[in-house]
Amino acid sequence: MTEETTHFGRKQVPVGEKAARVAGVFHSVANRYDVMNDVMSLGSHRLMKQFAIQLTAARAGDKIMDLAGGTGDLTEKLANIVGPAGQITLCDINYSMLSNGRDRLLDHGISGNVDYLQANAECLPFPTHHFDVITMAFGLRNVTRKEVALKEILRVLKPGGRLVVLEFSKAINPGISTIYKSFSKLWPRIGQAITGDHDSYQYLVESIEMHPDQETLKAMFSDAGFIDCSYHNLLNGIAAIHIGNKADGL
Ligand SMILES: C[S@@+](CC[C@H](N)C(=O)[O-])C[C@H]1O[C@@H](n2cnc3c(N)ncnc32)[C@H](O)[C@@H]1O
Numbered sequence: 001m002t003e004e005t006t007h008f009g010r011k012q013v014p015v016g017e018k019a020a021r022v023a024g025v026f027h028s029v030a031n032r033y034d035v036m037n038d039v040m041s042l043g044s045h046r047l048m049k050q051f052a053i054q055l056t057a058a059r060a061g062d063k064i065m066d067l068a069g070g071t072g073d074l075t076e077k078l079a080n081i082v083g084p085a086g087q088i089t090l091c092d093i094n095y096s097m098l099s100n101g102r103d104r105l106l107d108h109g110i111s112g113n114v115d116y117l118q119a120n121a122e123c124l125p126f127p128t129h130h131f132d133v134i135t136m137a138f139g140l141r142n143v144t145r146k147e148v149a150l151k152e153i154l155r156v157l158k159p160g161g162r163l164v165v166l167e168f169s170k171a172i173n174p175g176i177s178t179i180y181k182s183f184s185k186l187w188p189r190i191g192q193a194i195t196g197d198h199d200s201y202q203y204l205v206e207s208i209e210m211h212p213d214q215e216t217l218k219a220m221f222s223d224a225g226f227i228d229c230s231y232h233n234l235l236n237g238i239a240a241i242h243i244g245n246k247a248d249g250l
Contacts (some may be wrong), residue, residue, distance in 0.1 A: 006144055009206030014221040019120065019142040023094055025200040026070070030096035032195040033071050034104075039194065040187050046073075048234050049137060052166045052241050053077050055232070061085040062132040066120055067153065068092055068139020072101030072114075078135070080112050089131075091117040091124070092139075097234035109155045113176045121149040133157075136165040141211040150244075164227065167217070168208040169233070170239035184208065214240050224250070 005012040006058045060083045066075040069090040092098045117141025171177035191201030221229040
C-alpha cells in the first residue's frame with residue numbers, strides 16, 4: 001500500500017511526518033521569530049493583526065482562543081480587550097514558540113486572563129461550544145489536515161461564534177505578485193544572516209506558495225460548516241483575512 005503524502009513546502013512528505021518537520025522549523029526560529037517577522041513584513045504584520053482584531057468584534061468578557069498563536073502578539077491585544085472578566089487561551093503545537101510567548105506576555109504585565117496550551121489545531125482538548133472567538137494568524141498553512149482543523153475549530157466555537165484567519169494569500173495584480181515573490185526569495189538569506197537558519201525560511205517561502213488562494217480557502221471554510229464566509233485582501237492579496245461564523249442553532 002502506498003503511504004499518504006502531503007506537502008512540506010515544495011517537498012512531498014508522509015502525512016505523519018509533516019507536524020514534526022513544522023515543529024523543527026518553529027523550534028529553530030522561536031528565539032528570533034519576532035525580529036524576523038518585522039524584517040520580513042517590513043512591519044506590516046502589525047497593521048494586519050490590528051485589522052484582524054477589529055474583525056473579531058471581540059468584547060469584554062469574551063472567551064477567545066489564539067490558535068497557532070506562537071509568541072502571542074495577538075493574544076496580548078486580545079487580553080486587553082476581554083479584560084479581567086474574559087479569558088484568552090494561547091494555543092500552539094510548539095513548546096518553544098509558546099514559551100517565548102509566555103515570557104513576552106509576563107514581561108508586558110499580562111497575566112490572570114491568559115492561559116497557555118500546547119495542542120494541535122486538528123485535535124483541540126475543549127468541549128463543544130466553548131469559545132466566542134478563535135483567531136489564527138499565519139498558522140493555518142502549517143497545519144497538515146486543514147479541513148480537519150477547520151471542523152475542529154467549528155466544533156469548539158459557541159453558536160454565533162467567529163473564526164478569523166490571517167494568512168498569506170495570492171496577490172491579485174501580477175506585477176505586485178512578481179515584486180513580492182522576488183522580495184520573499186530574499187527571506188532565506190536574511191534568515192541565515194539574522195538567525196543562522198536558511199532552511200526554515202526557505203520552508204516559509206515555499207509554504208506560502210503552496211497555501212490555497214482566497215476563493216479556495218473560503219470554500220474550505222464553507223465545506224467545514226462555517227456560514228457567512230468572507231475575506232478581506234490585504235496588500236493587494238499578498239495576505240488575506242478570512243472570516244467564518246458558526247450558525248446560531250448549530
Ligand atoms: C508563523 S507562526 C505564527 C505565530 C503567530 N500567530 C503570529 O502571527 O506571529 C505559525 C505558528 O503555527 C504553529 N503551528 C503549526 N502547526 C500547528 C498546528 N497543527 N496546531 C497548532 N499550532 C501550529 C507553529 O508552531 C507556529 O508557532
